[in-house]
Amino acid sequence: MSPSDHTIEALFDEARTFAPPDSVRANAIVSSEAIYDEAADFEAFWAKQAESLVWREPYDQVLDWSKAPFARWFVGGRLNVTESCLDQHLAERGDRVAYYWEGEPGDRKVITYRELYAEVCKLANALAEVGVEKGDRIAIYMGMVPELPVALLACARLGAPHSVVFGGFSADALADRINDAQAKVLITCDGAWRAGQVVPLKQMADEALEQTTSISSVLVVRRTENEVDMKPGRDIWYHEIVSRQPGGRPATECDSEDLLYLLYTSGTTAKPKGIVHTCAGYLTAVTATMRMVFDLHEAQDIFWCTADVGWVTGHSYVVYGPLANGATSVLYEGAPQYPDKDRFWDIVERYKVTVLYTAPTSIRTFMKWGDEYPGRHDLSSLRILGTVGEPINPEAWMWYRDVIGGGVTPVVDTWWQTETGAHIIAPLPGVTTTKPGSATFPLPGIAADVVDDEGRSVPLGQGGYLVLTRPWPSMLRGIYGDDNRFIETYWRRFSRPEEGKWVYFAGDGAKRDHDGYYWLLGRVDDVMNVSGHRISTLEVESALVDHPAVAEAAVIGRNDATTGQAIAAFVTLRGTREGDQALITELRDHVANKIGKIARPVSIVFTEELPKTRSGKIMRRLLRDISEERHLGDITTLANSAVVEEIAERARVQRKSAAPADA
Ligand code: WTA
Numbered sequence: 244m245s246p247s248d249h250t251i252e253a254l255f256d257e258a259r260t261f262a263p264p265d266s267v268r269a270n271a272i273v274s275s276e277a278i279y280d281e282a283a284d285f286e287a288f289w290a291k292q293a294e295s296l297v298w299r300e301p302y303d304q305v306l307d308w309s310k311a312p313f314a315r316w317f318v319g320g321r322l323n324v325t326e327s328c329l330d331q332h333l334a335e336r337g338d339r340v341a342y343y344w345e346g347e348p349g350d351r352k353v354i355t356y357r358e359l360y361a362e363v364c365k366l367a368n369a370l371a372e373v374g375v376e377k378g379d380r381i382a383i384y385m386g387m388v389p390e391l392p393v394a395l396l397a398c399a400r401l402g403a404p405h406s407v408v409f410g411g412f413s414a415d416a417l418a419d420r421i422n423d424a425q426a427k428v429l430i431t432c433d434g435a436w437r438a439g440q441v442v443p444l445k446q447m448a449d450e451a452l453e454q455t456t457s458i459s460s461v462l463v464v465r466r467t468e469n470e471v472d473m474k475p476g477r478d479i480w481y482h483e484i485v486s487r488q489p490g491g492r493p494a495t496e497c498d499s500e501d502l503l504y505l506l507y508t509s510g511t512t513a514k515p516k517g518i519v520h521t522c523a524g525y526l527t528a529v530t531a532t533m534r535m536v537f538d539l540h541e542a543q544d545i546f547w548c549t550a551d552v553g554w555v556t557g558h559s560y561v562v563y564g565p566l567a568n569g570a571t572s573v574l575y576e577g578a579p580q581y582p583d584k585d586r587f588w589d590i591v592e593r594y595k596v597t598v599l600y601t602a603p604t605s606i607r608t609f610m611k612w613g614d615e616y617p618g619r620h621d622l623s624s625l626r627i628l629g630t631v632g633e634p635i636n637p638e639a640w641m642w643y644r645d646v647i648g649g650g651v652t653p654v655v656d657t658w659w660q661t662e663t664g665a666h667i668i669a670p671l672p673g674v675t676t677t678k679p680g681s682a683t684f685p686l687p688g689i690a691a692d693v694v695d696d697e698g699r700s701v702p703l704g705q706g707g708y709l710v711l712t713r714p715w716p717s718m719l720r721g722i723y724g725d726d727n728r729f730i731e732t733y734w735r736r737f738s739r740p741e742e743g744k745w746v747y748f749a750g751d752g753a754k755r756d757h758d759g760y761y762w763l764l765g766r767v768d769d770v771m772n773v774s775g776h777r778i779s780t781l782e783v784e785s786a787l788v789d790h791p792a793v794a795e796a797a798v799i800g801r802n803d804a805t806t807g808q809a810i811a812a813f814v815t816l817r818g819t820r821e822g823d824q825a826l827i828t829e830l831r832d833h834v835a836n837k838i839g840k841i842a843r844p845v846s847i848v849f850t851e852e853l854p855k856t857r858s859g860k861i862m863r864r865l866l867r868d869i870s871e872e873r874h875l876g877d878i879t880t881l882a883n884s885a886v887v888e889e890i891a892e893r894a895r896v897q898r899k900s901a902a903p904a905d906a
Contacts, residue, residue: 259637259678259679260676260677260678261644261653261676261677261678261679262676263653263672263673263674263675263676264651264652264653266626266651267538267626267627267653267672267673268673268674270540270673271538271671271672271673271674272534272535272538272539272540272673273534273535273538273671273673273674274673274674275674276674278535278671278674278687279684279687281687282687282688285688285689285690285713285715286305286306287305288687288688289305289306289316289527289528289531289688289715289716290305292527292528292530292531292688292716293305293317293523293527293716295327295527295530295531295567295568296322296324296327296523296526296527296530296567297322297326297327297330297331298320298321298322299321299322299323299326299496300319300320300321300322301320302317302318302319302320302499302523303318303319303320304317304318304319305317305318306318306714308714308745311714311740311743311745312729312730312733312734312738312745312747313720313721313726314524314714314718314720315499315500316499316500316521316523316524316527316714316716317499317500317523317524317527317716318499318500319498319499320498320499320523321496321497321498321499322496322497322499322522322523323399323400323402323494323495323496323497323522324399324497324503324522324523324526324563324567325363325396325399325400325494326494327526327530327566327567328396328399328562328563328566328567329356329359329360329363329396329566330360330494331569332356332569333356333357333360336356336569337355337356337357337360338355338356338357339355339356339542339569339571340353340354340355340356340571341354341355341356341358341359341565341566341571341572342354342359342389342392342571342572342573342574343545343571343572343573343574343594344388344389344573344574344575344576345573345574345575345576345590346388346436346576346577347436347437347438347439347575347576347577347578347581348436352389354389356569359392359393359396359566360490361490361491362389362390362393362485362490363393363396363397363400363492364397364400364488364489364490364491364492365485365486365488365489365490365492366390366393366394366397366481366485366488367397367398367400367401367492368488368489368492369397369462369481369484369485369488370397370398370401370403370428370462371401371492372484372488373428373459373460373462373479373484374427374459374460375398375401375403375427375428376401376403377401377402377403377495377497378402378403378404378501378502379401379403379404379426379427379428380403380404380405380406380424380425380426380427380505381394381398381403381404381405381406381426381427381428381429381430382405382406382407382408382417382420382421382424382426382428382429382430382458383395383398383405383406383407383408383429383430383431384407384408384410384412384417384429384430384431384444384447384448384451385407385410385430385431385432385435385444385464385552386410386432386434386435386436386437386442386444386466386576387435387551387552387574387575387576387577388432388435388464388466388576389574390430390432390464390481391552392552392561392562392566392574394430395407395504395552395558395562396562396566398504399503399504400492400494400495401495402495402496402497402501404424404502404503404504404505405504405505406420406421406424406426406504406505406506406507406517407504407506407552407553407557407558408420408421408507408553409551409553409554409839410432410435410442410444410551410553411442411551411553411839411840411841412553412838412839413447413835413836413837413838413839414447414448414450414451414454414836415451415454415836415837415838416515416837416838416839417447417448417451418450418451418452418453418454418455419514419515420507420515420517421451421452421455421457421458422454422455422457423507423515423517423723423724424505424517424723425457426457426458427457427458427459427460428458428459428460428461428462429448429452429458429460429461429462430461430462430464430481431444431445431448431461431462431463431464432444432445432463432464432465432466432467433445433463433464433465433466433467433468433469433471434466434467434469434471435466435467435576436466436467436576436577437577437578438577438578438580438581439578439581439582441467441469443469443471445463445471445472446471446472448461449472449474458477459477460477460478460479461474461477461478461479462479462480462481462484463478463479463480463481464481464482465480465481465482497522498522499521499522499523499524500521500522500523500524500720501521501522502519502520502521503520503521503522503525503526504520504558505517505518505519505520505723506518506520506554506555506558506661508555508661508662508777509770509777509778509779509782510732510770510779511732511768511769511770511779511781512779512781513779513781513782513784513785515779515782516722516723516725516728516732517722517723517724518555518661518662518719518722518723519719519720519721519722519723520664520717520719520720521720523716524664524716524717524718525563525664525665525716525717526563526567527716527717528664528665528715528716528717529559529560529563529564529567529664529665529717530563530564530567530568531665531688532559532564532665532666532669532686533560533564533565533567533568533570534568535671535686535687536629536655536657536666536669536670536671536672536686537598537600537627537629537655537672538598538626538627538671538672538673539565539568539570539598541568541569541570541571542569543597544570544571544597544598545571545572545573545594545595545596545597545598545624546565546570546571546572546573546596546597546598546600547572547573547575547590547591547594547596547598547599547600548560548561548565548572548600548601548629549575549579549587549599549600549601549602549605550600550601550602550631550632554661554776555660555661555664556600556631556632559664559665559717560600561574564665573590573594573596575587575590579605579608579609580612583616584609584612584616585616585617585619585620587601587609588616588617588619588620588622589619589620591620591622591624591625592620592621592622592624595624596624596625597624597625597626597627598625598626598627598628598629599625599627599628599629599647600628600629600630600631600657601629601630601631602630602631602632602633602774602775603630603632603633603634603635603636603639603775603807604632604633604774604775604805604806604807606630606635606639606642606643607636607639607804607805608805609642609647610638610639610642610646611805614646617646617647622647622648622649623649625647625648625649625652626652627652627653627655627672628643628644628647628648628652628653628654628655629654629655629656629657630643630654630655630656630657631656631657631658631659631775632772632774632775632776633765633772633775633807634680634762634763634764634765634807635656635680636680637679637680640654640656640679640680641679644679653670653672653677654677654679655669655670655672655677656669656670656677656680656681656682656683657669657682658682658751658761658763660749660750661719661777662718662719662733662749663711663715663717663718663719663749664717664718664719665715665717666686667685667686667689667691667711667715668682668683668684668685668686668689668691668761668763669682669683669686670682670683670684671686678756678760680762681756681760681761681762682761682762682763683760683761684759684760684761685761688715689711689713689715690711690712690713691709691710691711691712691761692709692710692711692712692746693705693706693707693708693709693710693753693754693755693761694707694708694710694737694746695707695708696708698710698736698737698739698746701755703755703756703757703758703759704754704755704756704757705754705755706752706753706754706764707752707753707754708737708748708749708751708752708753708767709748709749709751709752709753709761709763710737710746710747710748710749711746711747711749712746712747714745718747719733733747733748734746734747734748736748750766750767750768750770751763751764751765751766751767752764752765752766752767765808769781769863771798771799771800771808771810772800772807772808773800773803773806773807773808773809773810773841773842774806774807774841775807776841778800778810778838778841778842780797780798780799780800780863781798782838782842783796783798783810783812783834783838783842783844784796784797784798784812786833786834786837786838786842787812787814787830787833787834789833789837790829790830790833791817792816792817792818792820792826792829792830793814793815793816793817793830794815794816794817795814795815795853796812796813796814796815797812797813797814797853797861797863797866798810798811798812798813798844799811799813799863799866799867799870800867801867801870801871802871803845809845809846810842810843810844810845811844811845811846811847811848811866811870811894812830812844812846812847812848813847813848813850813853813866813890814830814847814848814849814850815849815850815851815852815853816849822849826849827847830844830847831843831844831847846870846894846897846898847897848890848893848894848897849893850886850889850890850893851886851889852883852886853886854866854878854881854883854884854886854887854890855881855882855883856880856881856882857880857881857882859882862881865878865881865887866890869887869890869891869894870894872895875887875891
């Protein structure tokens with residue numbers, strides 16, 4: 244697919260602009276456009292940002308790009324990121340609140356920096372007791388409880404990389420990630436609250452551990468108090484082992500480039516990739532973007548990023564970014580509709596949240612629920628609104644600004660990826676005039692471009708592929724255990740190594756308008772974006788063909804008004820099994836079991852054959868056209884054009900009886 248095929252582009256209104264309000268501009272952390280010029284020397288710019296970190300030993304070189312595309316930032320520096328996130332705050336701000344935590348059932352906890360520090364040290368001591376050493380990988384599979392940020396930081400304290408697996412993933416998905424990382428310890432919960440129900444995390448972890456051999460100990464946080472099996476010699480209650488530990492633990496000294504964490508994300512193959520992030524560069528970029536993009540005044544702001552820590556947004560803007568800045572955040576455990584559809588606005592009002600960061604899919608859901616719910620609450624504390632995860636349509640952007648932001652609050656649309664670690668394209672709320680639906684400009688210190696198939700920069704007003712043309716500190720350092728795939732996935736397409744030119748290909752289409760604003764157009768590869776979650780078409784296809792009734796499957800993301808994209812599957816069956824409603828349900832559940840509920844197709848159409856080119860490639864574009872009810876242009880290049888009409892008809896019938904997108 245090329246970006247010009249893309250349909251999300253529909254209604255961009257390039258003319259509407261919003262200058263920063265005086266209230267934000269007057270007191271903004273970044274108040275002048277001069278910062279972009281100052282950052283022209285990008286190494287000097289990032290070196291300046293790195294001054295806010297706590298260093299044990301200074302670095303000798305800002306960037307070593309001699310082994311491109313393998314970057315090393317702040318070469319030779321020594322640090323432990325938890326000294327920036329915790330220790331440095333104790334003397335003067337130890338009593339400041341780090342997290343206001345709110346459980347879904349309504350229970351609450353206020354956690355100061357001093358308390359967080361003590362809890363992190365205790366868990367680090369507990370992990371050391373079960374044999375964790377620097378460099379060991381620790382898997383984390385938890386709900387949004389206070390012990391979750393504690394777990395990440397305890398690993399970091401020991402220099403033991405964490406690999407957080409989102410609690411919505413299935414046992415199989417957890418097992419794959421544990422195996423790929425060869426994790427030694429797993430930290431999990433008995434269960435997690437989600438919309439009034441218990442997600443049985445420990446039970447799923449037990450299933451996962453039947454398929455793994457590397458885990459020697461499992462620490463289990465008691466949260467939902469559902470019954471769980473505790474395997475003697477392996478499973479330990481978190482509260483039992485942690486409560487007997489001392490509340491101090493010297494931080495393990497790490498190199499700037501030591502592995503901080505792995506985070507698995509979907510690519511264009513069935514196997515998720517372990518994205519590698521290291522210590523100093525990552526922390527530098529999340530700390531700096533947290534300040535620049537959210538205009539964070541850490542002593543006054545109450546920041547709430549609604550993302551789950553299972554995703555990169557939670558790593559960077561629930562845990563590391565806010566804590567390194569000494570900020571106060573809200574951490575909410577559960578669903579936005581529990582007990583009623585005003586839960587988010589109730590939280591904003593009660594904690595007087597000043598900066599809210601959420602996803603377009605949530606915003607569209609709130610729009611659908613109606614203005615009545617935010618209308619019940621005083622939202623006047625809000626002064627910045629952020630969005631991330633997928634392109635935001637101008638209508639949702641305007642609703643966010645008007646209804647949630649009272650018609651004045653700046654919206655910062657932030658484009659970035661698991662791979663980029665931190666914001667890349669985003670407005671500076673005290674400086675940038677925004678346009679609804681545009682992420683505006685690359686941040687200071689970042690160099691981006693939009694290029695054509697040959698890698699040539701396209702003129703303003705045209706679309707192409709989004710690329711990053713210079714290294715940045717929080718860039719992924721690789722794919723865990725697969726250097727070749729790292730080069731092939733991100734660097735091969737547009738780089739010219741013989742000229743020393745390395746160009747990072749993001750996988751997204753983008754357009755720059757005549758004023759140079761960036762408009763993101765969605766993925767141009769086989770990655771779907773469902774409610775801001777990245778899911779590979781191949782991952783879902785291989786889950787489907789794993790079912791004994793399925794011969795072949797093709798999966799596409801079709802546009803959906805709420806979830807951005809929705810997963811539509813086309814399936815041919817083996818033998819004589821009839822494709823009926825019962826089988827549709829069975830296949831949807833099968834995918835949920837293999838990957839997680841987020842990957843469950845909303846529709847499945849059975850067909851005798853899939854439309855293929857004469858060379859045997861499945862025509863996904865055509866299936867998208869069918870799914871989105873577009874006119875099916877020229878299909879003469881197909882090997883089996885007759886099958887197309889039939890699929891289109893069946894899809895029409897399916898649509899009438901389709902499952903709701905969020906089921
Ligand atoms: C998409 C999430 C448009 C994009 C931080 C990217 C966006 C993928 C935006 C990364 C945005 C994220 N506008 N598209 N503001 N933010 N995306 O790795 O397609 O979960 O490549 O990181 O989400 O998703 P990931």
